[in-house]
Amino acid sequence: MFGTISQLSLLMHGVSGDVTGHATIAVASDVICPLFDRALAQFHASYPRASLTISVAASAEVTKQVRERRASFGICLVGRRDPALDYEMVYREFFGIFCGPRHRLHGRNGLTLDDLKGESLVSFQTDHIFDALRPVALLRSEAKLDTNVIGVSSSLEEVRRMIVAGFGIGPLPLHVARRDVADGILWRLPPYDTPPAVDIFLLVNPDKAMNRAEKALLSGLQALLAETPLEGRVYNG
Structure with a gap:
């Protein structure tokens, strides 16, 4: 009414x-x-x-x-x-995992999913196996990142802020993060060949x-x- x-x-x-x-x-x-x-x-x-x-x-x-x-x-x-x-x-957008300039993996090449095990994570509130970011949640589980979530937000900009600030690694759409990657603010982490689609x-x-x-x-x-x-x-x- x-x-x-x-x-x-x-x-x-x-x-x-x-x-x-x-x-x-x-x-x-x-x-x-x-x-x-x-x-x-x-x-x-x-x-x-x-x-x-x-x-x-x-x-x-x-x-x-x-x-x-x-x-x-x-x-x-x-x-x-x-x-x-x-x-x-x-x-349709594809998500990658990124870290900020303060992170120990920033600037490193040749990484694999094994290098991400145990890393602190920031992500979205919908990053759950039964929610909208199910493909990202599955990737997080595969990389053994699902037990150390240190920051969450419903805002992409705030997730990005926490990644850049060094809270942990986290998912962002590839086309949104492209400029930050070019500027050296973000560094893309594996997987490189099979990013989850949303x-x-x-x-x-x-x-x-x-x-x-x-x-x-x-x-x-x-x-x-x-x-x-x-x-x-x-x-x-």
């Missing part, structure tokens, strides 16, 4: 020929996706009078906001699908009544997804 009533004022906007109104997108931290950026650019260029809010939250909270119709739609990791929502894959999804509540701005933004993003083959939405760094 709250989700429906809170949208009434927004649904009253845009009765003229122009597309006005407000859209709210809930996203997981550090959704780095050129296709999503392109959808936003096209939306603003076509409808400059429409406004936008992008809120950042943990993936579970993103799902909750979309389910309760407090967000126009969401983009996040998905552990278990909510039967009330529609899901569409936006992009899919990022678009979440839509089919029961949500959308204003024209929300409809235009969502349809624009969905059109880009439909015309871009999967290989064009895979970011492996």
Whole structure:
């Protein structure tokens, strides 16, 4: 009821020929996706009078906001699908294990998973065998890193901060960490050939009544997804 009533004022906007109104997108931290950026650019260029809010939250909270119709739609990791929502894959990213400049493994080549045994770890709150980062959790178990987790966060930027500060090694998306690796801030650790893949999804509540701005933004993003083959939405760094 709250989700429906809170949208009434927004649904009253845009009765003229122009597309006005407000859209709210809930996203997981550090959704780095050129296709999503392109959808936003096209939306603003076509409808400059429409406004936008992008809120950042943990993936579970993103799902909750979309389910309760407090967000126009969401983009996040998905552990278990909510039967009330529609899901569409936006992009696939691959995770690597990294350390910061203060770590003893920084700058060392020829490492193997055996070199990571016993290392302190920082990671994401969804890094569990039954959650959205299951592939990363399996890698962590394989490298014998699952007993010494010293720091967790739902924010990618905060996980990165702890890695750089030397709290421990930790997982990050390869395409997100690429610039830090080039700058010598992060150092990639094994495995190098088989990094775990994680899919990022678009979440839509089919029961949500959308204003024209929300409809235009969502349809624009969905059109880009439909015309871009999967290989064009895979970011492996």
